[in-house]
Amino acid sequence: MARSAEAVSDIHELRAQLERMQGRRLDAPVLPTHPAFTSLLPGGGLRPGSAYSLSPSASLLLALMARPSQDGAWCGAIGMPELGAEAAERYGLDLDRLVFVPDPGPRWLAVTATIAEVLPVVAVRPPSRVSEKEVARLAARLRDRGTVLLVQGAWPQAEATIDVTDPRWAGLGDGHGYLSGRELTVTVTHRRSPGARRARMLLPAADGTVSLLEQAVAPPRLRAVPDAYETAAAG
DSSP states (O other), X not given: OHHHHHHHHHHHHHHHHHHHHHTSOTTOOOEEOOGGGTTTSGGGEEOTTOEEEEOSOHHHHHHHHHHHHHTTOOEEEESOTTOOHHHHHHTTOOGGGEEEESOOOTTHHHHHHHHHTTXXXXXXXXXXXXXXXXXXXXXXXXXXXXXXEEEESOOTTOSEEEEEEEEEEESXXXXXXXXXXXXXXXXXXXXXXXXXXEEEEESSOTTSOXXXXXXXXXXXXXXXXXXXXXXXXXX
């Protein structure tokens, strides 16, 4: 019993040290996102005060931002001139609480840090690399304000990396037709969890919704599409 008590004490002390180092509680509430991502993200949502590295997919970004926006959170999108209000609204974002900064200029990092002071969810596409010192400074600000940063591209010290692979579009015939829905694999790699979590989902489905694919349900007729379609049709 004495040894067990010592072990519990050691665990609590280690936990306290980690929380002091990271500036947040390990069991702090997460920001809920779309239910399709619940089983992939540790804690079932986005952790306030953290940065996430995303594949350059507009659909993935908007799907992650939709639930916080619907719950009343203000969201910002920086350095994404092609990201339109129509696409955001289609995914369920509240346009009255969405701030666009299409061209932040060379001081994009300062703009991001300023917006992260006042908005709880901020998305950015970095046009250039950042130093470890700059990343650490922004990370401290995110923790202080409890802001979630969604970065389209690689990002040092990211809480998790969220990738999309193997896209297959529905609605495309032999050289004709309209792209109506997309099936793909979403993979989440967390820096403190072994292995990766994967799920096959419709992002989006033909009706614009996002959903996990059930193995027992046959998906609609799909045709593999070259990677060039990813950027053109993601929004």
